[in-house]
Amino acid sequence: MNKPTDISLSRRRFLKVTAISGVGFAIGPVGFSLAARQGQTDTSKLGHFVRVAKDxxxxxxxxxxxxxxxxxTGLTAIVAEEMNADWAQMRWEFAPADAERYNNLFFGKLQGTGGSTSIANSWTQLRQAGAAAKSMLVAAAAIAWEVNAGDLKTEKGRVVHPDGRTVSYGELAEAAAGQPVPQEPALKAPEEFTLIGTNLPRLDSQEKSNGQALYTADIRRPGMLHAVIMHPPGFGAKVASLDDSAALKVPGVKEVVTxxxxxxxxxxxxxxxxxxxxAVKAEWDYSKAEKRGSEQLWQEYRQLAGKPGHGVRTEGDPDSAMGRAASKISLEFEFPLLAHAAMEPMNCVVELKNGECHLWTGSQFPTVDKQVVAEITGTPQEKVFIHTQFAGGSFGRRTTPVSDYVRDAALIVKAIAGRAPVSLQWSREDDMRAGYYRPMALHRFEAGVDNNQLLVWQQRVVSQSILRGTLFEAMIQGPVDTSIVEGGSTLPYAINNLKVEAHEHSSGIPVLWWRSVGHSHNAFATEVFFDEVARTLGRDPVEMRLDLLKSHPRHTGVLKLAADKAGWGQKLADNQAQGVAVHESFGSFVAQVAQVTVNQDGSYQVDKIVCAVDCGVAVTPDVIRAQMEGGIGMGLGAILQEAISLKEGRVEQSNFDAYMPLRISKMPKIEVHIVPSSEAPSGVGEPGLPPVGPAVANALRRFLKQPVTRLPIGDKLDLA
Amino acid sequence: MIEFTLNGKAVKYEGDGKRPLLWYVRDELNLTGSKYGCGIAQCGACTMHLNGAPVRSCSVPMSAVAGGKVTTIEGLDGKTAEAVQQAWQSLDVVQCGYCQSGQVMSAVALLANNQAPNDADIDQAMEGNLCRCATYQRIRGAIHQAADNLAREA
Known part of the structure; x- marks a missing residue:
């Protein structure tokens, strides 16, 4: 998702906040110092981010x-690094829902995960927490040994005396907890890092390989009832009448509630x-339901695209440049609705007990979830507790402005007056049909060329705003939601005359952030259109990009690296080709070279993707590689074979027989190369996805009559 | 009454024969390692072994397991299972992890029948196990690594 506030502004605010509160770090040995301090110390300052235990x-x-x-793994690595801890002693736990302590520093007073910001917003915060904890441990050792703290070193979870004696952090925990919390602890220089940048093993690998990891549906509460919900079959429809008599006779069924x-x-x-x-017989009221089908929506999109949109970016004088261009190139792209289709269909466990409301779920916006549940159940916010569980995927799905599936669970437990804890499990069909999709988007491009130069570039996009009419509408600045053109409006190429416009289309279809959001279609459209321009000018796609990216060293860096590692320009078999794309999203830069094989019957496969990423300091490189691999696999599935379509307003797909994420046989070989960098770390969850589609489409172009402008591509190509 | 063996222990089931094995195991036996993902045998998150073969337990009615031997992720043991799970950890295959019990079950069943699978064998055996995080490259790598380690021990 987008960052609601300007990052630089947030960072300034963050520094101010840290100076005042000393961040939330502190040492609070479990079951010892915390308990000992109760009643004497402000416990709100304890154990925000780091706890050192006697064990x-x-x-x-x-x-x-x-x-x-x-x-x-990544956040734990940041703390471990500053503490000079031993990786084997590191543990982690999910924070409670507490926006005061655990807000995303890029989101203001909102605790939430998204926009590939987790490492980026936590970087300084957790380094300071770790450094402060280390400093307090060293101070405690200095007192015990009667030496200057400055003469002590730390190594692998121990404080080291000049004479070689050592003491473990655990042994020092109790004494360290009494030390003053340093306000501005010294941070390590990047060249002193020993853990960051190494291939630390994931901390959740074992439990996720043996079935022991707990997800929401695995939570068991005494007396718990299992709930399923029947949503109206159509967006905006309501229950008209209900006959639950047969349902109540089904063995095991306890209640039916509306x-x-x-x-x-x-x-x-x-x-x-x-x-x-x-067995439930329900009649539905469709009077306010969305009734348009995909074809009608596309017609409306095309009509809008025929009119000038809201200007988002203008360079030079695009209109007159287009007028004098010797020739013009134009393309129109259509991007379908996409489902997140996380492997774990949405679910939530909720329990009302003793005036408290407890929630177990993979909560991505705990602050919003908490508010929603408090309001529905009439529980004061301070009595709502969220026990965050591993989430079986999200890709943006769990950050709805209305907390939809959490809302379902809260409404159900309220409807039964809290008589039993409720475990709500959506079926796959519910998950696929109850809404929240990557919006449809239509892109119309025109370029003018003259004297073998790209003179002017115009992009007009029609899409549905994710933010309009929601809790997050305030993030829209100006007349149009510019996230529709994100990635397009920041086109990095040096083009003297440029215009980017956006139109909002509105419908009753619930739309949401889908891994890389607007970048998912803007990168495809801009990078495929760029190749079409290069093709018209007879220029090499990599050479022409490098030529127009001279003032963008990080784009250039990843592009050169990917092209080099992929052997760009090498002689390939007649039925093979390479394609390239480069895109910046969420502060990270990714270039990919795709290699494809196309058969005479129009079948084809994507053989290999070579990926280069620059995400600043590579905190946990193997996790970065994994995120690139995952983003590529998900992005590839989307352009090859995924689409949600509507008939009379209703979603036609309901399960994995009709909506088809990538399976293993279509997974290409992927090579990931990380650009060494000392820039502050930026995200990796999303940036790996946008370049794969255009890289593959550009590779396929050699065999096609027309460039790929309609998605998904499908199993067979229309060969030239 | 339906009698069968689950993870080496005799079990007697007296409910509706149409109840899918997945929901009996998850909701009545509280073994939650096997996951629900689609309910129509399309995603593989619920994969168990029935008489050694991988099955999608969301679509196997209890009536079909009578007299059979069922193994869930909780009951996996033996050298092959150990090698697979070790390889899964050594390559850090997992991301969200939700599909991984099913992936591991399918991988163990593959290696039980084919000690040296190539990529095509792996793709064929694992095609029914969706992973939305697309950890497929590491799944292939981990199966190869497990096969290599088992061959070295043999």
Missing amino acids: NSITVVIKHLDMGQGVT TPRGVAVLATSHWDALQGRK
């Missing part, structure tokens, strides 16, 4: 959701609840 474990409190992107979002069936097991749901 010599160091626990890092993770304020972000881990939905697979590996932040539990909520503002649908009809829920509660039973002693999930399968019994599903049987009950099949």
Whole structure:
């Protein structure tokens, strides 16, 4: 998702906040010092981010959701590095929902994960926390040994005396907790890093390889009922009438309740609840439902694209430049709705007890989830507790402005007056049909060329705003939601005359951030169109990009690296080709070279992707590689074979038989190269995705009559 | 009554024979390592072994397991399973992890039948296991590594 506030502004605010509060770090040995201090000390200053225990474990409190992107490992590594800890002593736990302590520093007073910001916003915060903790441990050792703290060193979780004696952090934990918290602890220089930049093993590998890792649906509460919900079959439809008599006779079914979002069936097991749901007879009121199908929506998009849009960026004098161009190139692209289709269909466990509300879920916006649940259940916010679980994927799905599936669970537990804890599990069909998709987008491009030069570039985009009409509408500055053209409006190429315009289309389709958001279609459209211009001018795609990226060293760096590692320009078999794309998103720079093989019957495969990434300091390189691989696989599935379509307003796909993410046989070989950098770290969860589509499309172009402008590409190509 | 063996222990089931194996194991036996992903045998997150063969337990009714031997991720043991899980950790295959119990079950079943699978064998055996995080490259690598380690021990 987008960053709601300007990063530089947030960073300035962050520095101010740190200076005042000393960040939330502190040492609070579990079960010892925390307890000992209760009643004497302001415990709000304890254990925000780092806890050193007497058993010599160091626990890092993770304020972000881990939905697979590996932040539990990455954030822990940052603390371990500054503490000079031994990796084996590091532990982690998810933070509670507490926006005061655990807000995303780029999101203001909102605790949340998104926009590939977890490492970036935590970088200085956790370095300071780790450095402060180390400094307090050293201070405690200095007192015990009666030496100057400055004469002591730290190494692998121990403080080292000049004479060679050592003491473990665990042994010092109790005494260290009494030391003053340094306000501006010295941070290590990057050349002193010993853990950051090395291939630290993921901290969640074992439990996720043996079935022991707990996800929301694995939570068991005493007396818990399993709930399923029947949403209206159409966006904006409502329950008109209900006959639950047959459902209530199904063995195991305990209750059937109607909520503002649908009809829920509660039973002693999930399968019994599903049987009950099949027996519910509901009539729906479609009077306010979205009834347009995909074809009608595309017609409306095309009509809008025929009119000038809201100007988002203008350089030079594009209109007159277009008028004098010797020749023009134009293309129109259509991008379908896409489903997140996380492997874990959305779910939530909720329990009302003793005036408290407890929630177990993979919460990506704990602050929003907490507000929603507090309001629905009438529980004061301070009595709402979120127990964050591993999320079985998200890709943006879990950050809805209305907390939709959490809202479902809260409405159900309220409808039964909290008589039992409720485990709500959406079915795959619910998950695919109840909404939230990457919006449709239509891009219309025109370029003018003259004297073998690219003279002018125009891009006009029609799409649906993710923010309009939601809690996050305030993020829209100006007349149009510019996230529609994100990545397009920041086109890095040196083109003297340039115009980027956007139109918002509105519909009742719930749309949301989908891994890399607007970049997912803007990178495709701009990079495929760029290749079309290069082709018209008879120029090499890499050479022409480098020529127009001279003032963008990080784009240039990844592009050269990817081209070099892929052997760009090498002689390939007649039925093979390479394509390239480069794109910046979320502060990171990624270039990819795709290699494809095309058969005479139009079938084809993507053989290999060579990826180069510059994301600043590479905190955990193997996690970065994994995120590039994952982003490539997801992006490839999307352009090859994924689409959500609507008929009379209803989603036509409901499961993996019709909506088809990439399977293993289509996964290309992927090579990831990381550009060494000392820049502050930026995100990797999303930036690997945008370049893969255009790189593949550009590789396929050699065999096609026309460039790829309609997605998904499908199994067979229309060969030239 | 349906009698079968689950993770080496005799089990007697007295409920509806149409109840899918997945939901009996998850909701009644509280073994939650096997996951629900699609309910129609399209994603493989619920993969268990029935008489040694990988099955999608969301679509196997209890009536079909009578007299059979069922193994879930919790009951995996033996050299092949150990090698697979070690390789999974050594290559850090997992991301969100939700599909990985099923991936591991399919991988173990593959190596039980084919000690030296090539990439095509792996793709064929693992095609029914979706991973939305697209950890496929590492899945291939981990299966090769497990096969190599098993061959070295043999």
